[in-house]
Amino acid sequence: MNWMEERLSRLQRWEGYQHSVESREAMECKLDANENWHLPSAEIRKALTTSAEHLDPRSYPDVAVIDLAKEVSKEIGVSSESVIPCAGADQAIDLICQAFLGTGDSAVIVSPTFSMYRLRATIAGAECTCVPMLPDFRLPVAEILRRDGPGGVVFICSPNNPTGNQFNRDDVEQVLDSFRGLVVLDEAYVEFASYSLSRRVRNRRNLAVLRTFSKAYGMAALRLGYIVANDEWAPEFLAKVQYPYPVSGVAVAMAIAMMRNPGRIEEWIGKVRNERVWLTRRLRAIPGTLVVDSEANFLMASLPLDSGEAQKRLLAAGVSTRNLGDILGFPNCLRITVGTRRMNLQLLEGLRGIVAK
């Protein structure tokens, strides 16, 4: 096989990210991608246009990276040198895989979890090992450490997508203490949870925390996130691994405006949390339905019927959810974003109809 054929056959072997394309039919009740529908549409659109107004689109966003890093540094309590702005947490995962993983390296992935870790680590040439979380949803610390070779990267998503649980802090600390490679802690949903370990990068060289503006800040369309890492290596990573102009000036201007309005963000986060409690109770009241306690803006529910069928029938009723199938011994699971009360009522009505049949 010549080089081109070999590369094309490798390209064919890689798996791609599974988009939920059907969801376009259910834009009124789109509960399949963990977006934040609690931010009032008019208000968030106004924040976007105001941010765009002050920008000259002809010039490269020279200072966007520095401006965002400074504001995030105040927001989360780390030095601005620790912040590496990225085009979403997705790009952060990709850059980490490119910079730290190569052929012969290993990526340990606590599963089930967000598919991007395996997809991007595989493209980088690493060998991926999936370590299942414990049946009580705890972090499999001993198993992770058993897989620790001379190095490599371990991916821990907390709160975890799709189960919604946040791992016990001491368990994560134990991995940080003993894992010889890099610990990537994906905190995409951390604003909805109990604690963040972002500040631990101040005295941990082996930790990279991923954060995003796509969830709590309702800015998924603008593709903005960041890595938080020890300032001994973060500036070098930013200068050498990240692109020269990685993030949009509009996205940064809007994110800064949002961070300067913390009361409003807290209010929206509070709404998601309250609605999460309400929806969990209502779902659990549907006979045969189990719901895992969530610390994110979505719920994992195990249904008393085939989840693929349930997902299709919900879609026909105008509600888009994510079919997960069997997860950690829970059969027929769906992942459902915590929507607004209107959306949640539509979901419940659809689901009750399906389960009653």
Ligand SMILES: Cc1ncc(COP(=O)(O)O)c(C=O)c1O
């Ligand atoms: C756990 C997790 N990490 C990262 C991402 C990607 O976030 P972003 O929109 O910032 O690329 C997602 C998106 O759903 C996610 O669930």
